[in-house]
Amino acid sequence: MSAAVLAAADPATRGVSVTPLIVVIVLFVLVGLMGFYAARWRGGGKEGLHSLDEWGLGGRNFGSWITWFLLGGDLYTAYTFVAVPAAMWATGAVSGFFAVPYTIVLYPIVFLLMSRLWSVSHRHGFVTTADFVGGRYGSRPLSLAIALTGIVATMPYIALQLVGIKAVLTVLGVGSSGNWFLNDLPLIIAFVVLAAYTYTSGLRAPAMIAVVKDVLIYLAVIVAIIYLPAKLGGWDHIFGAAEAKMGAVNAATGKPAGVFIPGANSYSAYWTLALGSAMALFMYPHSITGVLATKSRNTIRKNAAVLPLYSLMLGFLALLGYVAIAAGTKPTELDGKTINPQLVVPQLFLDHFPGWFAGVALAAIAVGALVPAAIMSIAAANLFTRNIYRDFFVPNATPQQEAKVSKLISLVVKLGALIFVIAMDQSAAINMQLLGGIWILQTFPAIVAGLYTRWFHRWALFVGWAAGIIYGTVAAYNVVNPVTHAHFGGAVAAIPGTTITMYIAIVAFAVNAVVAVLLTLLFRALKVPGGRDITKDSDYGADEADPTVRQLTEKGEGVTA
Amino acid sequence: MSTLSNTHDTPTRGPAKPLPYIISGVLLAIAVVVPLVVPIYSHAEPHLGGIPFFYWYQMLWVPIDAALIGICYVLMTREDRRRRDVLKRPAGRGSRADNADDGGEGR
Numbered sequence: 001m002s003a004a005v006l007a008a009a010d011p012a013t014r015g016v017s018v019t020p021l022i023v024v025i026v027l028f029v030l031v032g033l034m035g036f037y038a039a040r041w042r043g044g045g046k047e048g049l050h051s052l053d054e055w056g057l058g059g060r061n062f063g064s065w066i067t068w069f070l071l072g073g074d075l076y077t078a079y080t081f082v083a084v085p086a087a088m089w090a091t092g093a094v095s096g097f098f099a100v101p102y103t104i105v106l107y108p109i110v111f112l113l114m115s116r117l118w119s120v121s122h123r124h125g126f127v128t129t130a131d132f133v134g135g136r137y138g139s140r141p142l143s144l145a146i147a148l149t150g151i152v153a154t155m156p157y158i159a160l161q162l163v164g165i166k167a168v169l170t171v172l173g174v175g176s177s178g179n180w181f182l183n184d185l186p187l188i189i190a191f192v193v194l195a196a197y198t199y200t201s202g203l204r205a206p207a208m209i210a211v212v213k214d215v216l217i218y219l220a221v222i223v224a225i226i227y228l229p230a231k232l233g234g235w236d237h238i239f240g241a242a243e244a245k246m247g248a249v250n251a252a253t254g255k256p257a258g259v260f261i262p263g264a265n266s267y268s269a270y271w272t273l274a275l276g277s278a279m280a281l282f283m284y285p286h287s288i289t290g291v292l293a294t295k296s297r298n299t300i301r302k303n304a305a306v307l308p309l310y311s312l313m314l315g316f317l318a319l320l321g322y323v324a325i326a327a328g329t330k331p332t333e334l335d336g337k338t339i340n341p342q343l344v345v346p347q348l349f350l351d352h353f354p355g356w357f358a359g360v361a362l363a364a365i366a367v368g369a370l371v372p373a374a375i376m377s378i379a380a381a382n383l384f385t386r387n388i389y390r391d392f393f394v395p396n397a398t399p400q401q402e403a404k405v406s407k408l409i410s411l412v413v414k415l416g417a418l419i420f421v422i423a424m425d426q427s428a429a430i431n432m433q434l435l436g437g438i439w440i441l442q443t444f445p446a447i448v449a450g451l452y453t454r455w456f457h458r459w460a461l462f463v464g465w466a467a468g469i470i471y472g473t474v475a476a477y478n479v480v481n482p483v484t485h486a487h488f489g490g491a492v493a494a495i496p497g498t499t500i501t502m503y504i505a506i507v508a509f510a511v512n513a514v515v516a517v518l519l520t521l522l523f524r525a526l527k528v529p530g531g532r533d534i535t536k537d538s539d540y541g542a543d544e545a546d547p548t549v550r551q552l553t554e555k556g557e558g559v560t561a
Numbered sequence: 562m563s564t565l566s567n568t569h570d571t572p573t574r575g576p577a578k579p580l581p582y583i584i585s586g587v588l589l590a591i592a593v594v595v596p597l598v599v600p601i602y603s604h605a606e607p608h609l610g611g612i613p614f615f616y617w618y619q620m621l622w623v624p625i626d627a628a629l630i631g632i633c634y635v636l637m638t639r640e641d642r643r644r645r646d647v648l649k650r651p652a653g654r655g656s657r658a659d660n661a662d663d664g665g666e667g668r
Contacts, residue, residue: 101596104622111634298634305634538570538572539573541641
């Protein structure tokens with residue numbers, strides 16, 4: 001706490017907000033205890049968590065309710081809570097509000113694809129999408145490409161959860177800009193606790209904590225969305241203030257500060273951002289982990305119909321960015337001068353609510369970072385264990401060995417994310433996350449086409465993946481921020497040779513798909529070997545009562561492979 | 562390996578009836594495409610309780626999509642159950658033949 005005292009002693013910097021800080025600490029301790037207790041939850045205590053099915057997928061037995069909380073806590077991350085309103089506050093609808101159509105069109109896609117992935121994974125004991133791709137196409141290189149893309153895209157995503165926690169700590173006045181160790185100590189403590197309970201309890205910990213997180217978040221958002229507009233003179237006034245801010249011309253660029261309602265020239269950017277993000281989200285390892293942890297084929301489908309409730313909440317949270325414009329919120333760093341849009345929502349709660357309630361809201365954001373960070377580290381660790389450790393080094397790894405490796409790797413992954421945030425600039429994490437979204441969408445053709453057809457050739461998918469990654473990376477590098485002149489200035493760029501601007505991930509995806517189709521035709525004509533498919537058509541409709549391949553094999557003459 | 566493929570060739574479901582899949586496909590297509598047609602909603606009027614059309618219209622699609630997906634859920638679970646029950650009936654008229662399971666929707 002010496003850091004906090006230091007900050008308060010210097011009149012130029014922020015003081016510590018004592019009451020909210022105490023509430024945050026109490027809730028954090030409570031959540032930490034729950035995380036450790038979760039190891040015994042749902043039959044985990046009897047035999048211990050000695051397989052990936054138990055540690056990494058919570059026993060593959062979550063029903064509709066737990067899945068609703070788990071996926072809600074998993075998909076709507078702290079970074080979303082912090083970054084979407086921040087984008088609304090800073091530049092308006094195109095960079096912020098697209099999150100609403102994004103999380104709407106997401107669920108029909110989930111409904112369509114995920115039950116098939118669940119069925120085939122249930123039959124074959126797949127834990128990751130790379131397991132599925134490897135089994136479907138009989139291709140180690142393709143499976144490795146999927147696994148590496150997943151790991152690399154997940155790392156900065158975990159780092160951004162830390163950025164969310166950091167925003168909360170900064171607003172509370174914790175940390176000093178003078179000494180990096182004292183500055184980051186609260187963050188390091190939070191992360192050590194997170195790492196420890198994820199190690200012991202696996203996926204059961206975030207599943208249990210997600211319930212607390214979701215209740216806190218709903219409470220905070222509902223109260224804020226009723227109370228703040230009434231206090232600030234109604235929605236009319238709030239949208240009026242936002243429109244004025246977005247229309248004002250920025251002196252540095254000579255253009256308006258933001259977009260209040262998209263004009264014809266940003267239609268394509270708006271819908272491609274929404275569609276591309278929606279297609280990408282369930283390619284991320286942490287989303288798949290949530291799906292494969294469910295009990296039956298239709299659990300995820302039922303959830304696709306009830307999860308949109310979170311999107312409504314996200315919409316209101318986004319509007320809090322406009323509320324902050326009308327309220328004149330000043331999101332400043334600890335030095336009291338530097339403006340950081342990421343702080344706008346925590347600051348809004350601190351400014352307008354009694355200390356204890358602001359504490360509840362800030363704790364909701366901080367806990368909201370712990371849930372996805374845990375699931376992401378588990379998912380990345382599972383990818384490493386199954387598709388690198390087992391596939392390339394220890395082919396006969398036992399379930400116990402797999403669980404052991406995965407637990408250790410989850411620590412490594414989190415440590416990496418922590419170093420990322422502490423050692424590098426925050427914008428590095430944000431740039432990497434931007435790239436991660438573009439990269440992860442390039443796994444879509446292999447995974448999704450594979451769920452329906454074996455028409456595509458494995459090497460065509462591999463080359464298509466590489467082409468999409470290269471195009472996307474180059475295009476993102478070439479986007480230059482007009483003010484700072486830094487590269488990776490945004491996610492939107494013109495299609496080469498045209499003036500139509502689109503989300504780069506979607507254009508890269510189109511490149512990827514075209515290459516995959518053309519090369520499939522070529523490789524089939526040349527009769528390049530297509531690889532062995534271990535899945536059967538009947539696997540894609542299997543449900544919990546249908547035997548797994550392992551059970552079928554043991555019933556027969558034993559494992560022959 | 563032969564044991565493995567023989568045993569798990571047994572179909573998990575009977576043949577599909579196309580109608581529930583067609584209806585669900587159309588509903589899901591609406592649920593994806595309509596919220597992405599920006600010109601429909603890129604204007605401020607009419608306001609609703611002080612909120613411009615652009616903002617409340619998109620939020621309105623959250624419950625609409627949930628309802629569309631809910632209908633698909635009922636249709637799909639019912640059809641799934643029917644296809645499973647067909648297999649449980651002893652000696653159905655050739656439903657265990659090669660074409661019995663196409664893996665489901667989308668073909």
